[in-house]
Amino acid sequence: MFLYNRVKIERIGVFYMSMKFVLAEKQMNDAILFPEFNLTINESEIVSLCSNVNVREQLLFILLGKTNLSKGKIEFDSEQKLGFYFLREGEYERLTVKESLQFFHRIHQSDQSIEEVLQTVQLESKKNKRIKELSYSEKKRVQLAHILIQNPAIYIMEEPDQNLDIESKKIFINILKMLSSSQKTILILTGQVESALAYSDQIYRLDEKGLHPIQLEVETQNDSNKKTGNEHKDKIVQPIRFEKIPTKVNEKIVLFDPPEIDYIESIEGQTFLHNKGESFPCAFTLNDLEERLLPFGFFRCHRSYIVNLQKVREVITWTRNSYSLVLDDTEKSSIPLSKTKMTDLKGMLGLK
Amino acid sequence: MTFSWKRVNAIFQKDFKDFSRNLAVSIVVFLPLILAAVYGRMGLDTIQAHFMNINMTFAMVGTYVQCCLIAEEKEKNTLRGLMLSPASTLEILGGKSLLSFVLTIVIAFFCAYLSEYRPANIAIIATAIVISSVFFIGLGTLLGLIAKSVMESSVIVLPVIAVFTMGSFVTVWIEKYPVLQIVEYLPNIQLIDLATKVESGAGFGDVISNLAIILIWTVVVYILTVVVYKKRMVD
Structure with a gap:
């Protein structure tokens, strides 16, 4: 049984751009998907949550507001929309890269410069190509450009490096560093510990037993x-x-x-x-x-x-x-x- | 959230570029035009023939294009991105409807031009055409919400094309099968009826019942669209 009885996503004041899970718990079909956990992600932090696909999907649904937590709540700044970087996202394949970015620029009424974003994702040379002519990794970079144009305070990234080529992974890491240095809050949802290790400073595993930090080595x-x-x-x-x-x-x-x-x-x-x-x-x-x-x-x-x-x-x-x-x-x-x-x-x- | 013309315009422009490069869908725009040109050259000069073209424009351009525009966003998984953007549903559908509307009016105009249809009273015919195209676009939106892919939308739009363009032939059989009288209330038949009256010198007062019937159809379709939309969004 789903237990939807309270509004679980609470949008709080404008003072800080962090994201907080407070005693968040989700049950599904009478089984616990993840038990109560607390997690605070502050600005400039990159946090990875390693989980299986079910947990990841449910977390995304909850953040999208499609379902609710069974208990607890998620707090984040009310003024900001979350920026989602989904694993599976469609593109307007008949538009060129530049046209597609212009469209997102207008629709988000963004103040980011399209040229700069193109440079960041290194698609300048392909800006007049139609998206359907790009490779998978390049399409993902177009998607990354969209979210950069949106310029949210909180980034939710689902399996960000899956199937990416090495060049794109490097670009992705640079973008993450850039975002982190401009006080963005980043939550990476992934199933792969390796990719979590490569991108973030705090890694947690979330499963039916709860939230466990994965020790990063502190070797002497x-x-x-x-x-x-x-x-x-x-x-x-x-x-x-x-x-x-x-x-x-x-x-x-x-x-x-x-x-x-x-x-x-x-x-x-x-x-x-x-x-x-x-x-x-x-x-x-x-x-x-x-x-x-x-x-x-x-x-x-x-x-x-x-x-x-x-x-x-x-x-x-x-x-x-x-x-x-x-x-x-x-x-x-x-x-x-x-x-x-x-x-x-x-x-x-x-x-x- | 306020309604913003900027966003509607952004969606309009994006859809226009996307549409013009999507030959599979945009080709239907030329169908009524070719038919109109052929009719014009053949010297077919009845109201029936002129309005068969215009009704076909409504079904092909208004309904089918609108349906495809919405269904493609769903199929390609781009609708989620739009929904997460500041653009509201009204703005998204508004931008798309604007494109179908402009296309419909432009094509209807050229159809009339090519088939050498010169209405006696342009104001009445123009009003009727605008209301009708609003109805057909509403129908397209409704079907677009139901269809899951472009492929599916081209199938479910077939009965619409059949009923709303071929419907005008059915009137001949009404005397034989009285059941078919109901057909007379279809918006396309009403439009033909209205145009015939206009040719014989009728004014706004004489065609008010035809306009009212088309308007009722329009209102019903939009109510249905809202109902379907709410149901789909809950799922």
């Missing part, structure tokens, strides 16, 4: 020292032991040769081996695995990732502080690389 120098120490020890002691990594699939135990593994990921304490686009839960912790796999050219590139360096094809620098590793597997998976590890990696590659 000691940590990395210890690790290099370990490396030496391992190389010396090199025990002759069974070198396969066991994983569990249903009731079977599957053994992997270390070189087969693309990368290892830890999600909420559970480790997963990734091999040819499939993932297999593994009983060992990341620390154990790191120790066992170091001799095989594996590298702890992030608090929750170990990567097989043999499989790394590219190292992408998004900003000075955020990097990704792109693997040479079938899916071109991209894995976050943390700042402190970047220096380690450079060392290992002999780039220092």
Whole structure:
């Protein structure tokens, strides 16, 4: 049963541009979709909520005012319309990029400069092309331009980087930084922890158990020292032991040769081996695995990732502080690389 | 939220550009024109023939184009973006109706020109044509709200075209089948009736009943549109 009995989205005074979830809870068909949680997103903050598709859709419906929260409320400034960047959005495909932006400019009675926005999304050279002639990523950039023209105080972004090409991702990151420095409030709704890691400073997982912050690494120098120490020890002691990594699939135990593994990921304490686009839960912790796999050219590139360096094809620098590793597997998976590890990696590659 | 002509105008211009590049829909604009030119050359000079063209203009341009404009926004998922913008529903529909209205009037004028129809009293005919086109655009809006895609709208508009353009032939059978008398109250038949009266020198007072019937149709269609709109929006 839906419980719609109060107006749950409350628009508050004009003093600040933050967005607040207060004891927000949603039930659907007698099951809890997400229990009560509090979350405040202040201006200049980029917050990611990682959730499954159901939660994401319901959150969007609630923000759109199509359904209500079962309990609690969402508070934000009444003067401002929310700016939505949907995953699936139509464009007027027969208009040119510029005409489409002009239309949005007029309809929102915006004071943003169309030329500047075109420059920001780097579509200047294509401004007289019809939208249907653009690639998917370019269309998404047109969509991004629309929301920039609208210029809301609060941005709600649904899976913003899904299927984007690398160039567009870079443009997207720059735009996020620009928005954040101009005091905008940004909420990213995504299912992918990796994309959340690349774009935001605060990441939460929202599911039926509630809202949990995902720890961003705060690694100290000691940590990395210890690790290099370990490396030496391992190389010396090199025990002759069974070198396969066991994983569990249903009731079977599957053994992997270390070189087969693309990368290892830890999600909420559970480790997963990734091999040819499939993932297999593994009983060992990341620390154990790191120790066992170091001799095989594996590298702890992030608090929750170990990567097989043999499989790394590219190292992408998004900003000075955020990097990704792109693997040479079938899916071109991209894995976050943390700042402190970047220096380690450079060392290992002999780039220092 | 205040009604803003700027936004209506923005939607009008956007739809005009979009429409003129959408050959699949904009081609229908030429159909009545070609027919009118052929009739004119053939020397068909009856009120029936002239108004068959004009009624076809109403159904093809007024109803079909309006229906497609609305259905395409729904199909392409662009309507949500418009709804989230400051533009109200009235402004969105207003901008679209303005385009269909201008198109209808322009095409109706050229149809009359090409088929060499020179009404005896331009003022009455013009009033009747304006009211009728408002009715047909209302009908298009109604169908556009029901249709989910351009494909669907071209199907559901077929009965409209059939009834409102071919309807004028049915009058011949009324004596044989009295049930068909109801057809006489259709707005297009009323328009023909009105035009015939005008040719025989009638003034505004003589055709007031015809105008009233067309006006009633218009009001009914707009009430229906509002009802359907409210129902659709709740879903």
